[in-house]
Amino acid sequence: AQKITQTQPGMFVQEKEAVTLDCTYDTSDQSYGLFWYKQPSSGEMIFLIYQGSYDEQNATEGRYSLNFQKARKSANLVISASQLGDSAMYFCAMREASYGNNRLAFGKGNQVVVIP
């Protein structure tokens, strides 16, 4: 079964508007971590934000925030005030204790294109 599901098709976002990227996950672990990475066309994977399963508050990092709904097993990324440089692929990933050795399971990604 897929551990991380990202099903949105490619998205076009107007500059300065907010965009929400969906991510649902599947785990039976009590302890796990959720990550979002950005991959621009250059290929590098840029760490954006992290949410631990025991964190009571939603994680925020600058313009990035994570809408963590544990009961629904979702960890959506919200990018506020989109910029042209936000155009990229965005990957949601999960680390489970049972998966071992800090390995990450990645979703298939969301393509975002910010238009002026």
Add this chain to the structure above:
Amino acid sequence: GAVVSQHPSRVICKSGTSVKIECRSLDFQATTMFWYRQFPKQSLMLMATSNEGSKATYEQGVEKDKFLINHASLTLSTLTVTSAHPEDSSFYICSATNQKAGETQYFGPGTRLLVL
């Protein structure tokens, strides 16, 4: 965030030759490094987990004799694609864990390999 470098950034080689890719953590000690492979428009596929001073752990379906991994120090891991063939052409990207940062994986910029 922590800095991870990768060298070379791109390489073109003839079929049958071997190619070595280096992954370095520049400002932290990485006890664990990971090697991924990514085909165009697809997600990252974990190939192996590399722990300093011990043998790498390969994911199912990844040939350990074809993809040799060495993690000789806390700042360097190498991936050698032996007897490369055109089907090995891909984007190879490494990551390293900085335990001081809560075990977030920080990625290198990736290596584009083209085997002719």
